[in-house]
Amino acid sequence: MNRFTEYQPSLESYFRAVILFGKNSASYKFAMAKALLEVGGKGRESFISLQDISVHFAAHICEHLKLSDKQAISSSSKYLDICRGYNAGTVSYDELIESTRKLGFVNVLDAFHNVNNNRLPVSFFEVSKSDNTKGIILTDDMYRILQSVQADSFETEVEARWRLVETAWSTGVSSNMLKVRHDESAELLFVEEHDRGRRTNITSSRDALNGYQKGKCFYCFRDISTKSGHPDLADVDHFLPHRLALMFEENLDGVWNLVLSCQDCNRGSKGKFACIPHIEYLDRLFRRNEFLIESHHPLRETLMNQTGRTRDKRISYLNLIYNLSLSASGGTQWRPTFELPPAF
Structure with missing residues (x-):
């Protein structure tokens, strides 16, 4: 584990480690972090479908594509092309959300808690299903950091890291x-x-x-x-x-x-x-x-x-x-x- 999280590990430190030290081959982890902060900030939910998360996730990806068209190391991405199409007016909002649900979370759900090839000892969400609908359940740890004195800073820190990358x-x-x-x-x-x-x-x-x-x-x-x-x-x-x-x-x-x-x-x-x-x-x-x-x-x-x-x-x-x-x-x-x- 990185020295950043070794000295005095806390929930805030672990969340920041995801953002600061996670491997960056695409910007999906940033969009996921911002989506978690937003849906978690609305209050406790027993289950959040990928459809609901997609609304927040896609909005951030599309917004950043307007700032910078390069949102991944790879030269091609079917999902990013769909987001570009939505920005250009050739893809409908419903198509954007459905494509996000199918394509946007392929890797990020599994990779979110991995830092420097190690999995964090805490989790901020768990992948789950409800009536055959895939989604996530936010953990108590996620709600705890949303109640911490640093809660107001997390969103701007994620944005800052995203802009740098x-x-x-x-x-x-x-x-x-x-x-x-x-x-x-x-x-x-x-x-x-x-x-x-x-x-x-x-x-x-x-x-x-x-x-x-x-x-x-x-x-x-x-x-x-x-x-x-x-x-x-x-x-x-x-x-x-x-x-x-x-x-x-x-x-x-x-x-x-x-x-x-x-x-x-x-x-x-x-x-x-x-x-x-x-x-x-x-x-x-x-x-x-x-x-x-x-x-x-x-x-x-x-x-x-x-x-x-x-x-x-x-x-x-x-x-x-x-x-x-x-x-x-x-x-x-x-x-x-x-x-x-x-x-x-």
């Missing part, structure tokens, strides 16, 4: 050449395709980073939210202050240097502001980055391009930039006044 597929750029960058003012991750002279916004940086921190502040492990307007809305923080970028000519806007912080730690009365975190948090940053590198989406290549292709090079890079930053800031290190038990 389809961007890698759709740009036509080799994954080791794809550079994901951060727009500080808009709080967006984006890809700039120099040969095409355009910029593609991918996703909110909050949503992309939140799952790897398990919905916790990077520094004190308090619960944070990515939902706009929430009182605990996370700040996107530069671990090493952005103001040092000109001094070192380093990409401090890079994903490697971005973490999510609670408002108290980032800008409270005894917050970090432009201070340098204590060196123990550098190790935490390294481990967080390694979580990202162990996953399968473009942030892996972006991080390695920014900090080093091997583990030893990444350690050396972080150590060098950290000590330069510490020296430039007078050697003062910051730590939060309050810290819960580690969550990652």
